[in-house]
Structures are given as C-alpha cells and as structure tokens.
Amino acid sequence: MSDSAPSRSKTPPLPPWRSALARALHRNRSRPYSRYFQLATITPAGRPANRTVVFRGWLPDTNSLTLITDQRSAKVTDIAAHPWAEACWYFTSTREQFRLAGPSQVVSAADLTLAPARQTAWAELSDRARQQFYWPQPAQPRSPAAAFAPPENQPENQPETPPDNFSLVLLTPRQVDHLELRGDPQNRTLYTCQPDDTWQVEAVNP
Secondary structure, three states, rough: OOOOOOOOOOOOOOOHHHHHHHHHHHHHOHHHHHHEEEEEEEEEOEEEEEEEEEOOOOOOOOOOOEEEEEOOOOHHHHHHHHHHHEEEEEEOOOEEEEEEEEEEEEEOOOOOOOOHHHHHHHHOOOHHHHHHHHOOOOOOOOOOOHHHOOOOOOOOOOOOOOOOOOOEEEEOOOOEEEOOOOOOOOOEEEEEEEEOOOOOEEEEEE
C-alpha cells in the first residue's frame, strides 16, 4: 500500500488495532460525541493546525478513516502541502485514547476513481449538513444572514449530486498509539505498519 493513497485493488487484512477501535466505538455508542475526533495537520508555513471532525466510517475494502470537508477549507491546503496527519480520539466511557497517524488524501469532484465513495458520503448527510456547503467562503469577513439561507432556486431538500466544493478526506493510519487509562498501571500499545504492510504490536510503558 502506497503512503500517498489507499489501495483498493484488494481487501487488506484488518490490522490488530481495528478490533480495539471497533470495541471502543461500540462501548461508547450511547454518547453521540464519541464519533468526534481531533485531526491535526501541518500548514504550508510549517505550523500545527487542529480541529474537531466527525468520523464518517471506513472507505470500503481499506483501513482508511473517512471524514468530509469543504474544498475551500484550510485543511485541504494543509494536506496538499503535508499529507501526513494525525487523529486523536478519546472515548469518555471507557477512558481510552487512540492516536492514528498516516498519510491523508482529499477526494475532490475531479477524482473519478473515488467518486462513488464521495457520492455515498453526500447521500448520508442530513439536509442541514448539506446546506453548509452552499454557504459563503469560509474564514472570510462575516456575510449578511441572508447569504446563509438556501438559494431561491434550491429546493428545501438539497440535490443528490454534491457541489464541487464537497470533498471526502481519507486518513490511512500507519502508526497507532492506544492508551487505556483504566488500570494501575495504565495500558499502552503501539501498532506500527511495516514495509510489507504487516503490523508490529508492542506493549509499552504508559
């Protein structure tokens, strides 16, 4: 598997950290915010940038996490300059943290290969979430409230075809750090992807 993009030529075996993460998601499912995690990137100027995003599931037949973004957002520029990113995910019920680092990729309207995945992500959004992609340019001086209303020529239910600025982001972990805060001492496991795509698993001091 290349570090620049996930391969879909064959289904890779589930890495050992996937079961631990799946268990955490299941055990924390009663808390809606358990699907939120922090995504850290590096800006073109070499500075760290961090934000909270929503986990949108796995890219089929891969180990890539998916999230969505506006093509006009700063994270798109960050990923273009420095593809490596890291997610930090904390689960309050089970008191465990996952840090997942690896190459990331933005799937835009021009990416025909992953167009079905992008379309599926759009189809699964609520109308309210879809509407945000028709808002004015992010991070610019505040526009009048009317600029955030649905355009007159748009139906209340947004179209099934995503706008060009709707993008999917993929993060393919190559290093995973799992910390379980329960226990005395706490438990910490490092997972490292090897050149042959197998995973080294090591229990380390917390």
